[in-house]
Amino acid sequence: MGEDASELAGRLARDAERVCRHYLSNGRREGAYWLVGDVQNQPGRSLYVRLATRTGVAGGVGKWTDAATGEHGDLLDLIAMNQGLARLRDTLDEARRFLALPREDKAKLGADPLRATPGTILAARRLFSMSRPLPGTLAEAYLRRRGLIDLGQCAALRFHPHCYYRPIRADGCDAPSAAPALICAVTDLGGRQTGVLRTWLNPRTVDKAQVASPRRAMGELLGDGVRFGRVDDVVAAGEGVETLLSLRQAAPRLPLVAALSSAHLAALRLPPGLRRLYLARDNDPAGDLAVMRLSERAGGAGIEVIVLDPMFGDFNDDLRRLGVQALGARLAERFALDDARRFLRA
Structure with missing residues (x-):
C-alpha cells in the first residue's frame, strides 16, 4: 500500500x-x-x-x-x-x-498502489492458467444444475479438479485440504487479470462443497469483476456470478460484470463511454446500499441507471422458479426499448 x-x-x-x-x-x-x-x-x-x-x-x-x-x-x-x-x-x-x-x-499524493501484493495476483493468474476449460466438467454441471444452460463465450470461467482449500476455525477437523472448484477470472477494465473467485464443489451432490467458506476470492478485487462480453455503451452489473449468468440466459448479448460482493459492487469501476448501466439488485439490505452508492456515482458521471429488481432473492432464484421465458418478459418491461431489441432473445 x-x-x-x-x-x-x-x-x-x-x-x-x-x-x-x-x-x-x-x-x-x-x-x-x-x-x-x-x-x-x-x-x-x-x-x-x-x-x-x-x-x-x-x-x-x-x-x-x-x-x-x-x-x-x-x-x-x-x-x-x-x-x-x-x-x-x-x-x-x-x-x-x-x-x-x-x-x-x-x-x-502519487499513483494508487495495489493493495494486493504482486505475488497474490500472480498466484491468481497461475491458478486460472492451470485450470481447465469449462465444457464437460463438474463446474459446468454445477452451473447447469442452477439453470445456467447457455455458457458459450464464457472465457472467464474454468474448472480446477483439485484446488487447495485452507480450512478455517468454523470448519472443524473434517474439512478437505483440496476439492474440485469453479474458477472465475477477475479482470480490470483493460482486461488484465487481477484475481480469481474460487467456488469449491461436491462431486456427489453437484453443489457447493460442505465447508464453512465454499467461495473465496484472492487478488486485487476492489473495482474489478468477472466479465462476460465486450462492453460498448451498455453494461449490466451485479454481485454474484450466478446472478449475472442468469440474466445472460434471457439476454445472451448483454455485456455483464459480476463484482462478487455488495461492497465491491458499490466500488465498481465504470468504463469510459458508458451510456447506460443496468444494476441487478439482490433482495437484501446490503444489496440495496450497494445499488444506491453505485447509482449515485454513475448518475454523477452522466450515466443512465436502470435498476433490475428480482421477484425472489436474486435473479438465479427467478430463473429457476419462473423459467427463462418469464424472466425475459420481466426484463423486457424494464429494459430501454432499443436495448430490449438489441440484447434480449427474440
Whole structure:
C-alpha cells in the first residue's frame, strides 16, 4: 500500500476496537475478536476482526476475515469496503478523518498502489492458467444444475479438479485440504487479470462443497469483476456470478460484470463511454446500499441507471422458479426499448 498507507493501517490497528465500534456497530466483542455479519455492518457472525494477539494464534491485530466470502484484509481494506471507496486516496482521507489527522497535501499524493501484493495476483493468474476449460466438467454441471444452460463465450470461467482449500476455525477437523472448484477470472477494465473467485464443489451432490467458506476470492478485487462480453455503451452489473449468468440466459448479448460482493459492487469501476448501466439488485439490505452508492456515482458521471429488481432473492432464484421465458418478459418491461431489441432473445 505504500509507506503512508502502512503507517495509517498501523495506527488504526492500535485502536482496532474503536474502529470496529464506529464502522461495524452492529457487531460485538467476543474474546480477542470483533464479530459481525459482513463489511457492510449487517448483523451476524461471519466476519471477525482480531482485536488482540494470543499465544499460539497467528495473525496481527486489525486483520479480518469474512468466513462466508473468504474476503480478508486490514482495517484500511475494511474501511474502503464499508464506505464504498474505490480509490486509495479516498480511503486514506477517511482513515485520517477517523483518526483526527490532517488531510495530506494532494500534491504529495502519487499513483494508487495495489493493495494486493504482486505475488497474490500472480498466484491468481497461475491458478486460472492451470485450470481447465469449462465444457464437460463438474463446474459446468454445477452451473447447469442452477439453470445456467447457455455458457458459450464464457472465457472467464474454468474448472480446477483439485484446488487447495485452507480450512478455517468454523470448519472443524473434517474439512478437505483440496476439492474440485469453479474458477472465475477477475479482470480490470483493460482486461488484465487481477484475481480469481474460487467456488469449491461436491462431486456427489453437484453443489457447493460442505465447508464453512465454499467461495473465496484472492487478488486485487476492489473495482474489478468477472466479465462476460465486450462492453460498448451498455453494461449490466451485479454481485454474484450466478446472478449475472442468469440474466445472460434471457439476454445472451448483454455485456455483464459480476463484482462478487455488495461492497465491491458499490466500488465498481465504470468504463469510459458508458451510456447506460443496468444494476441487478439482490433482495437484501446490503444489496440495496450497494445499488444506491453505485447509482449515485454513475448518475454523477452522466450515466443512465436502470435498476433490475428480482421477484425472489436474486435473479438465479427467478430463473429457476419462473423459467427463462418469464424472466425475459420481466426484463423486457424494464429494459430501454432499443436495448430490449438489441440484447434480449427474440
